[in-house]
Amino acid sequence: MKSYLTNLTGAFCLFLVFSTYSLAQSPTDELMMPKNDFCLLFNYEYGEFNQYWEGDFLRKNETIATVQRRTAMLMAAYGITEKLDVYAGLPYISTNSTTPNGGKFAGTFGVQDLSIGLKYKALEKSSDKGDFSLYGSVLFSTPVSNYLSDYQPYSLGLGTPQIAWRGIAHYQLNNGFYGRAAVAYVWKGYTEAERTYYYNDGSYYTPWMDVPSSWNFGLALGKWFFQNALRVELSASNQTSTSGDDIRPYNAPQPTNKVDMTRVGAFAHYYFPKIKGLGVLTYFNQNVAGRNAPKMTSFGVGATYQFGF
Numbered sequence: 001m002k003s004y005l006t007n008l009t010g011a012f013c014l015f016l017v018f019s020t021y022s023l024a025q026s027p028t029d030e031l032m033m034p035k036n037d038f039c040l041l042f043n044y045e046y047g048e049f050n051q052y053w054e055g056d057f058l059r060k061n062e063t064i065a066t067v068q069r070r071t072a073m074l075m076a077a078y079g080i081t082e083k084l085d086v087y088a089g090l091p092y093i094s095t096n097s098t099t100p101n102g103g104k105f106a107g108t109f110g111v112q113d114l115s116i117g118l119k120y121k122a123l124e125k126s127s128d129k130g131d132f133s134l135y136g137s138v139l140f141s142t143p144v145s146n147y148l149s150d151y152q153p154y155s156l157g158l159g160t161p162q163i164a165w166r167g168i169a170h171y172q173l174n175n176g177f178y179g180r181a182a183v184a185y186v187w188k189g190y191t192e193a194e195r196t197y198y199y200n201d202g203s204y205y206t207p208w209m210d211v212p213s214s215w216n217f218g219l220a221l222g223k224w225f226f227q228n229a230l231r232v233e234l235s236a237s238n239q240t241s242t243s244g245d246d247i248r249p250y251n252a253p254q255p256t257n258k259v260d261m262t263r264v265g266a267f268a269h270y271y272f273p274k275i276k277g278l279g280v281l282t283y284f285n286q287n288v289a290g291r292n293a294p295k296m297t298s299f300g301v302g303a304t305y306q307f308g309f
Contacts, residue, residue, distance in 0.1 A: 026075070027087055027117040027137035028218070030170035030180060033079030039306040041075040043281075047298030053290045055246040064105070066098040067153045067294070087117040090144070095154040105154065108147070112156045115141040117164075135168040149191045150209075150254060153294070158255060160191040160211050176224035178233075184216040191255050200245055200256045209255045212244035222267075231269045238262045247292050261290035269304075279304040 033039060050066040051058055061067060075089035096107030117139035124133045142161045149159025164186040172178035188211040196207050217240075222233025244258025265285035272278045280303050287296045 026077070027119045027139045027164075027166060028168070028182060028184075030133060030135060030168060032083070032119070032121055033077055033085045033306075034308065035079045035082050037079045037306060037308045039077040039304060041073075041077075041302055041304045043071075043073045043075070043300055043302035045071040045073070045298055045300035047071075047296050049287075049294040049296045051295040053293050053295070054249065056291050058295065064097040064099055064153075068096050068098065069298075070094045071300075083121040085119045087115070087119070087139070089115045093156045095156070097154075107154045108151065108156065110147055110156055111145045112143070112147070113141040113162075114144045115139055130171060130173040132171045133169075135170070137164075137166045137168070139164040139166070148194055150193045150195075152253070158188065158191055158211055160189045160255075162189070163187045164216075166216075176228075178222050178224075180218075180220040180222075182216075182218040184218075185213070186216055187213045193254070198254055198256070200254070211255045212241040212258055214239050214241045214259075216240075227273075229271050229273050231267075233267050235265045235267065236263070237265075244292075253292065257292045259290075259292045261287050261293040263287050277306040279306075 047069045048066050050061045052061065053059070071091050071093050073089055073091040075087065077085055077087050079085055091112045092110070093112050094107065094109035097105070117137060119135055119137040122134045122136055124131065126132075140161070140163050143157065143159050145156070147156040147159060149155055149157065164184050166182055166184035168180065168182045170178065170180045190208045191211055193207045193209055196205060198204050198209065200209075216237065218235060218237040220233050220235040222231060224231050238261070240260050241258040244256055247253035247257055263285055265283060267281070267283040269279055269281040272280075280301070282299070282301045284299045285297075287293060
């Protein structure tokens with residue numbers, strides 16, 4: 001029984017980093033806050049999977065059936081200047097399995113990682129056909145609770161500090177259609193496991209594991225409707241780890257594993273014209289390919305409220 005559970009360790013954990021801040025007015029998109037404006041986002045996300053890639057081989061979750069994950073996140077954004085925004089976010093997560101207590105394993109819940117970021121508009125060029133802009137962002141995150149990073153697939157997160165540097169290019173036509181491309185390098189530090197020995201192409205007599213960093217790429221196509229009251233977009237993204245090993249058959253995986261994945265999604269955000277500052281959003285994501293990764297399906301809903309001082 002235990003081999004089915006532990007075969008998901010690195011896979012599920014790196015999914016968290018891949019999906020963090022894929023919402024509107026975040027360090028990953030082109031929207032900027034007006035100077036001295038403040039925006040609050042409350043978001044709820046549900047995700048589940050019953051298959052995962054062990055290396056590049058797709059397996060079923062035989063013993064623990066479907067793994068479920070629920071995330072409630074509060075995020076805030078503030079416009080320091082017209083070209084510089086600051087962000088902060090904190091998620092609360094609960095995990096479980098559709099089998100009673102995951103067989104002999106219980107799910108968990110708690111606060112995960114605090115994230116703080118900056119985004120800067122570096123360039124803006126206008127023409128008769130549309131507008132082109134470039135952005136740069138940096139996002140730092142660190143655990144704020146003492147959760148177990150190698151208790152998988154139920155762990156809240158990686159249990160390691162991370163820094164993501166991101167470049168974003170955006171072009172929007174006058175008719176509301178737009179395209180966006182982004183590339184990010186995500187550095188990940190060490191996590192402390194609840195054991196003093198592990199194997200990673202050799203024996204390591206230490207609880208500290210070096211979590212592989214990654215390159216993340218993203219493309220989005222979208223359109224604004226109803227005089228910029230509704231935004232709809234389709235997206236595709238990829239995470240490629242810079243190092244790491246594969247989950248070994250019938251052995252426990254670990255945060256040193258190489259986790260690659262490709263995801264497609266859809267997103268919509270509606271701003272109420274008659275209720276100034278209020279908006280609602282919804283989105284759907286599906287992992288379609290991977291290596292040591294869960295075949296995750298997720299959807300989310302949220303509300304935003306923006307106001308000025």
